[in-house]
Amino acid sequence: EAGVAQSPRYKIIEKRQSVAFWCNPISGHATLYWYQQILGQGPKLLIQFQNNGVVDDSQLPKDRFSAERLKGVDSTLKIQPAKLEDSAVYLCASSLAGGGPGDSEQYFGPGTRLTVT
């Protein structure tokens, strides 16, 4: 079974530029998560989708970050304009959507390392 795919793996941009990240979840996983992980910290949830609807985006800086999951499968996360403090690894994860035990187990993609200069 293929895992969560992300691209690009690395990105270097200047502040005030824009950037987009792509994620394709594990087949059959209805729930998709985007996390930001700053060096030395745990992942911070930015946004959670179930199918193509947003479940939680309370920690997404909506003035500069946006995300979509138009057909309920793959997703893009965009930053515009980027700031120096956005330098981090952006992780995508997916899980099943059912209410049973195990359905919320998240599996992570390899991440995108963003450097803003």
Add this chain to the structure above:
Amino acid sequence: QKEVEQNSGPLSVPEGAIASLNCTYSDRGSQSFFWYRQYSGKSPELIMSIYSNGDKEDGRFTAQLNKASQYVSLLIRDSQPSDSATYLCAVNGFNKFYFGSGTKLNVKP
């Protein structure tokens, strides 16, 4: 107060010893609890999940949950140098996920 608290470490144990990693959480409504292992420069990898009070064993790993004390722990028996990594505790309550900042484990040969 952080939703999930972990001692950042590093926790150093000799090869073959038991490593004990701890985590506390603030939301009493939390229902699912996870331990992830993260090697340097890699993404988190799920190693254990636990949903009810008590112990759950999987190979050399044992997760322990005490909802009354809002406490989750991970025991690693017969620790190996390959277990050296950061261990992240994650908690899910009513569809809100929170990760701790992780405990760095060093297993010395």
